Amino acid sequence: MIAPLHTLVAALAADTTPQGTAWLPPAASNIAQSVDPMFYAINWICYIFFFGILAALVYFVVKYRVRKGQAFRSDGPLHHLPLETSWAVVPLLIVIVIFYIGFRDFLNISTPPKNAYVVQVTAQKWAWNFKYPNGATSDDLYVPAGRPVQLTMRASDVLHCCYIPDFRVKKDLVPGRYSYLWFQADDVSGQNPHNLFCTEYCGTGHSTMNRKVHVLAQEDFDAWLVEQSQWLDKIPEEELFFRAGPKIYARCQQCHSLDGTKGIGPSWKGLWSRVHGGEGSNEKFGDGSTYASLIGPGKKYATPEDYLRNSILNPGSELVGGYGNAMPSFKGQLNDKAIDAVIGMMQHLDDFDPKTGKYLKEAPAAPKVSMK
Amino acid sequence: MTTIDASRPIDLASRPDNYLTHTRGFLSWALTLDHKRIGVMYMAAVLVSFFVGGVFALLVRTELLTPGQTIPGVTADVYNQFFTLHGAIMVFLVIIPSIPAALGNFVLPIMLGAKDVAFPRLNLGSFYLWLAGAAFTLVSLAMGGFDTGWTFYTPYSTTTTTGGVIPVLFGVFILGFSSIFTGMNFVVTVHKLRPPGMTWFRMPLFLWAIYATAIIQVLATPVLAITLMLVVIERTINIGIFDPSMGGDPVLFQHFFWFYSHPAVYIMILPAMGIISELISVHAHRHIFGYKFIALSSIAIAIFSFLVWGHHMFTSGQSPLMNTLFSLISFSVAIPSAVKVFNWLTTLYKGNISLTTPMWYALSFMVLFTIGGLTGIHLATLNTDVHLHDTYFVVAHFHYVMMGSALIGMIGGLHHWWPKMTGKMYSEKLGTAACIIIFIGFNVTFFTQFYLGAKGMPRRYYDYLPEYQTYHVISTIGSYIMASGFFLTAYCLLSSLYSGRKAAANPWGGGSLEWQCTSPPPHDNFAVQPSVGDCYDFRALRWDETTQGYVNDPALAAEAARNPLH
Structure with missing residues (x-):
């Protein structure tokens, strides 16, 4: 048999x-x-x-x-x-x-080999974060060809599920637990990149949690890894807001618009004025306080930057009126330089396209860097 | 069957009184204890819910015509509410009550030759609980709806900001009680009210199926009720049961939920299998083949149904040992299902087949259930399930079973007992045409989804990659074809109420007891308790042109009595 x-x-x-x-x-x-x-x-x-x-x-x-009226036969077996x-x-x-x-x-x-190359995966509403052994992070998954790769995965809010159809692998990410998934991709020339989907329903952005998986030959992968871990460090402080800002904003844009459209979170339009005591600074928070009553010397946040930084790292601590506690913490995902870039972008918001977040002014020629 | 002539309630048949005209006025329906009226009210309520759930299905399919937004104003959040409502309405308000509570209520006591179910007041209470559950669903919509999916997975369901989650959880909780009460009622009725001569193995197979279903309803539904209450408690007073940020375990919810919801799949499909056993045998006018195997396979399915819930969780992170056991036991469900299909098939062999509308539905069921059942193999197999889990392949599979089988069985049963319920015949040409349109539309809609899923399209997606679009468009067109078939069915049945010709007592040539009382049956069903023979022996029946129905021919009956079937 x-x-x-x-x-x-x-x-x-x-x-x-x-x-x-x-x-x-x-x-x-x-x-x-x-x-x-x-x-x-x-x-x-x-x-x-x-x-x-x-x-x-x-x-x-x-x-x-049979037709109606025809006599019935009854010789069939019972x-x-x-x-x-x-x-x-x-x-x-x-x-x-x-x-x-x-x-x-x-x-x-379900049994990853012991010698597998480990990538840490964090899923949250509604983004993937892939973290490599040298500290580099990416939104798309990059893996070396020809060796087993293990994804060590966790979810930071609700259930998610990592599914790569071309690899035939799928595993839930459960908050409060680690789960594993492994595969070995050998082909760098074939249909590349591959799709990566979230297949556990997780709300508004569920269907936008799809990214790509890039299989690179080992030497290309090593080069990419070095580049990826350093791209932010290579950007001079004064160029951060327009060179790193839009790339990082790509992860924020599902909830925060630039043109004033109300999303899952408040729009960044006018934010700079609100936190600086300008127009909108009397807008109420869920607990009755206002921007003006929270920010300023001697108050809870001495500077607007303190408030913005805290909103990124502890998003639940103050909720703008009319919005739920929907934002995950970016602690451990955005370092100080990345947060500087985001705050810089908020400050210079007029220089960016309100629909796409593209920098509108002429940027000085710079060495090409890639985040994705 | 061949011995009941003496007890036939002839004088009742000539009386104009029937259960529809027995008493009049709104209260005579609202406070009725008559199982037939309760069954009819259930049927009306279920069909209205089916329409609403169907509208949501069409909205979902229309939205999926193109990637991104298709219908103006339907954002991802609105879409998420659409598919959640479609699922919750179809499962809890339509399929679970459709056969047991609507058709079962009407047919079961008559098939037993009884006057009513064992507890008529409890029966009416079940119906009002159903209405209360449905009302809570409406309240939930008014309070902002819910976007949890019909599965209410935590911690999403305990953290989502949509306002209607708690009311709908209460609604499903109440519907659960409606289901439990109906189940208890039927278990007691089958045990206590069978007439003299109707031993367990002389019951019509529909009753075996309803009985097996009722046992699952009574045993499994309380688990769902408790689980939903735990979710409500977690949402309202923040006690960590399922949410890991409060010390709970989200996978625990999945165990609890599927411990009910997998048996619930059999609550949906078992009664439909019972209907098909009746339909195939009656419309083939041929003794059912392998009665005992079919009857016992219903019980086997009921038992297995409690042991396979973990196959919904192969990728959830539960241990490989548990996955292995659940995979193995899941395959065992294939055996009783295969037995039923082969026995139905053999019942057609050397039969006297009338291609009536109910028979077309029975044949549709056999084709669709075979596809639904066979594709279950892909999903019970561990390594292929990893690829197919939570894709459209699963969506297609369970629609073949829950809609293509359970609902088609229900609609087939409705056509089978419609003359009995209403006393009117519908146009068989229209009914058959509608059945064929539904069958074609169904396959265009859902077979395409097997393909989509195998190619990797995840379920519950508002937006999708352009490479999947062609198949989404085909599937959506199929859903429109199917919808037009259902509208034709509705027209066919409703128009029969006004212009249908009067139905004979036994228009199809059935052998079970409900075909011995008039169409529609009198208030008391039977004047004297009928005695019972073999309800699958059709040899005494003869087509009668004048009444356009089958009658018992004494000469044929006498001949049949001389040659007992064995």
Whole structure:
């Protein structure tokens, strides 16, 4: 029983290609190599049963159809123990074999190898953060080709789920726990980059939590890693707000607009004036205080920058009236320089396109850096 | 069946009195204890809810015509409420009560030859609890709706800012009690009110299915009720049960939720299987094949249903050992399901098949349930489920089972018992055409989604990558075809109330007891308690042109009595 199915699975293995097959997306990981033949083997079992049942159904209906008034025949069998037992036992044997193969491969899927390259993953509403051993972080996932990669994942607010269809891997991220996922991608030339989706419903931005996975050859990956860990450090302090600001703002824009549109969080438009005692500084907070009563020498926040920095690191401590406690903390994700860049962007907001966040003034030529 | 002629309530049949005209006025319905009227009220309420849930489904499908926003004003938040409402309404207000509470209420006591269910007042109470649950859902909408998904996963459900979460949790809590009371009522009715001669293995198979369902309802629903109350407690007084930021465990919620909600899938599908057993046998005028295997497979499914909840959580981070056990046990559900399909198929063999509208629904059910069941193999298998979990493949699979099977079974049953409920025949041409349109629309909508899911399209997505668009468009077109089929069905049935010809007592040639009383049945169902033979022996029936129904032919009955079936 097991042997023929194994043969079928092996024969179908030849079917999997990096371009994707009739039913499945490109097979770009070691795990896809074992999942795909299994999927097609089950498909074939389904086809055989389905078309068998359908053929019998149509044949019986056509053959045994009667018109009203025709006398009834009654020579059909009422029960047939061997037959009925056989169609309980045969499906049972088939599913036991399917179970066994699925189980064997699943153990492989759920056990990361000891020598795996570890990337720390944090998911929150509605962004992914990937952190590499040298301290570099990114919004897209970059992995080296040809070696096992383990994602050590956690969620900071609600359930999320990391799903990379081309790799056939998926695992929930549960707040308060760590979960693992691993794969090995060998192909750097095929369909690259690959999609990464959130597949556990997490609210407003659930469907926008999709990023890319880039598989790089080891030497390219190493170079990228060095570049990625230093890009912010290389930018001089005075250029931070327009060179780093918009890149970091890309993570804020789902909730905070620049043009005054009310989002999940307050718009940044006019924020600089509000925190500086200008227009809007009497706007009420949820607890009745105002910008003016919170910010200033001797008050809770001595400077507007203190208030803004705290709002990024402890977003729940003051809530602007009419907004819920929806923002996750960016502690450990944005360092001091990145926060300086964000605050600088808020200060010079008029220099940015209110729709896209693009810097409108002529920037001095600078060495090319990439965050994503 | 062949021996009941003497007890046939002939004088009742000639009397104009029936349960619809027995008493008049609003209160005679609102305070009725008649199981038939309660069943009809349930049916009306369920169908209205089905319409509402269907409108949300069409809104969801229309929104998915293009990536990003399609319908002006439908933002991600609005869309999230749409699919949540679609799911919650269809599961809790439509499918769970549809067959047991609506059709079961009407048919079960008559099939037993009884006057009513065991506890008629409790029965009416169940209906009012249903109404209260539905009212809470409306209150929830007025308070800002809810966007938790019908699964209410924590900690999202305990932290989301939409205002209607607590009312809808209360609503589902109350609906749970409605379901428990109906279940208890039916368990007692089947145990205590069977007529002389109707042993367990002489019951119509629909009753076995309802009985198995009722046991699940009574045992599983309290777990859901407690779980939802815990969510309410966590939201209102911040006691950490499921939210990790307060020391709780979100995976615990998933265990509790699926401990009910997986059996709930069988609360939905088992009664539909019971209906199909009746439909196939009655409209093929052929003794059901393998009665005992079908009856016992219902009980087997009811038992297995409690042992497989963990297969919803293969990727949730539960231990590989648990995943393994749940995968293995999940496969076991395939066995009783396969037995049923093969036995129905064999019932067609050497049958006397009338291609009536209910038969078309029964055949649709067999095709759709086979697809739904077979694709369950992909999902019970651990390694393929990792890829398919929470994609459109799962969406397609459970729509094939919950809609293509449970709801199609319900609509088939409605067509089967419509002449009995209303005393009118609908146009079979229209009814059959509508069934075929629904069947085509259904497959266009949902088969496409198997493909979408296998290609990696996640479920519950407002926005999606452009590469998936073609299939979303096909699926949406399918949903419009299906909707037009349902509107045609509604027209076909409703117009029969005004212009349908009068239904005979036994228009299809059924053998169970409900076909022996008039259409519609009198208030008391039977003047004297009927005695019972084999309800799947159709040999004594003869088509009668004048009444356009089947009648018992004494000559055929006598001949049948000389040659007992075995």
